Amino acid sequence: MKEITDIIKAYNEAVKAGRQSALATVVSVEGSSYRRPGARMLVTDDGMLTGAISGGCLEGDALRKALLVMQQQKPMLATYDTTDEDDAKLGVQLGCNGIVHILIEPINTADENNPVELLKIVTGKRRSAVIATLFSLQDRKAAQPGTCLLLTEDGVIKSACLQPELKEKLLRDMQAALQENRSAIKEYCSHTILTGFIELISPPVALILFGAGNDALPVMQMAAVLGWQLTVVDGRSNYATQQRFPLAQQVIIAKADTALAHVSFDTKTAVVLMTHNYNYDIALLQQLLPLQLPYTGVLGPRKKLDRMLHELEEKGMEITPQQLQSVYGPMGLDVGAETSEEIALSVLAEIKAVMAGSNGSPLRSKLHTIHSHI
Structure with missing residues (x-):
């Protein structure tokens, strides 16, 4: 999501400066x-690039093609075949052993349904959305319809001019993508065979950080790099300040018994308890357990969490195995962390793994490909 927000910002600046732009999207x-x-990259007519479609090997050639697209005002499908070991003939050194299809679309600022305007709708709310992009793999010289349809989780539909039958099929597949929580590649028969990239876009992680001590600062910095939405909550007014946490979307001063009333939760929310105040943390944990959030992390040794749970049960709270499944204490992956920066890295890596449904193991131990195929 950070790549999308960076692209939107660069696009707004380009419009303000009167510059043309094109959007390159990896579609297959x-x-x-x-x-x-x-993966996306915005190209402006002065050669500025925002986002990335590769590790740096395709950007130069895509820039040249994007300038041509701006000139002709017609989408183009560019295909890079990296299965041939002789990458030199492409003018790039790839070595990825795959075929990458990239759709490059000119951005018409007068069109309220242009690709970047649709992305603005996606980022406007913390709700999932699906964008459909149509292209012709069979004939790259044929007309490429491009980004043409948006469906949000709350039912908003934005559409380019589409045949009713094609639009109906797309919307069915887009609704399925929302229900199944995954993107898909589909084929559609219009005048020709078109391929559709049905892309599910989910909101970024919302990290609620309870604790505004010095060890919370690297958590803020790394969360900002990842594009996560950060809220900092603490009961100490001299610690919980916007000056100390300039990269946080919210900084809240609240006692433990009222803190949760100031924040909201969804399926992409992670909570970290690191106030270094036992009573504050246990009061929060008591309120958080019934919510069964995707991730609730507790800083400190395992015996601290065990003590907290034991005390809550002694007070009459029934704690179920389902509630404990999403509680992580000690929180973080075992990376040998010692410093506050290393601990922040460990914790955020664990949150990312949990949100992605990954176990956080070394990639070299995987028996299959790194990424699942759409």
Whole structure:
């Protein structure tokens, strides 16, 4: 999501400066590649690039093609075949052993349904959305319809001019993508055979950090790099300040018994308890357990969490195995962390793994490909 928000910001600046732009999107991959479908890059007519479609090897050639697209005002499908070991003939050194299809679209600022305007709708709320992009793999010289349809989780539909039958089929597949929580590649028969990238876009992680001590500062910095939405909550007014946490979306001063009333939760919310105040943390944990959030992390040794749970049960609270499944204490992956920066890295890596449904193991131990195929 951070890539999308960076692209929107760069696009707004380009419009303000009166510059043309084009959007390059990875729409299909066969085999291995550095970026997967959904990776984007905005190109402006002065050669500025925002986002990335590869590890740096395709950007130069895509820039040249994007300038041509702006000139012709017609979408183009560019295909890079990296299965041939002689990458030199492409003018790039790839070595990814895959075929990458990239759709490059001119951005018409007068069109309220242009690709970047649709992305603005996606980022406007913390709700999932699906964007459909149509292209012709069979004939790259044929007309490429491009980004043409948006469906949000709350039912908002934005559409380019589409045949009613095609639009109906797309919307069915987009609704399925929302229900199944995954993107898909589909084929559609219009005048020709078209391929559709049905892309699910989910909101970024919302990290609620209870604790505004010095060890919370690197958590803020790393969360900002990842594009996560950060809220900092603490009962100490001299610690919980916007000056100390300038990269946080919210900084809240609240006692433990009222803190949760100031924040909201969804399926992409992670909570970290690191106030270094036992009574504050246990009061929060008591309120958080019934919510069964995707991730609730407790800083400190295992015996601290065990003590907290034992005390809550002694007070009459019934704690179920389901509630404990999403509680992580000690929180973080075992990376040998010692410093506050290393601890922040460990914790955020664990949150990312949990949100992605991954176990956080070394990639070299995987028996299959790194990325699942759409």
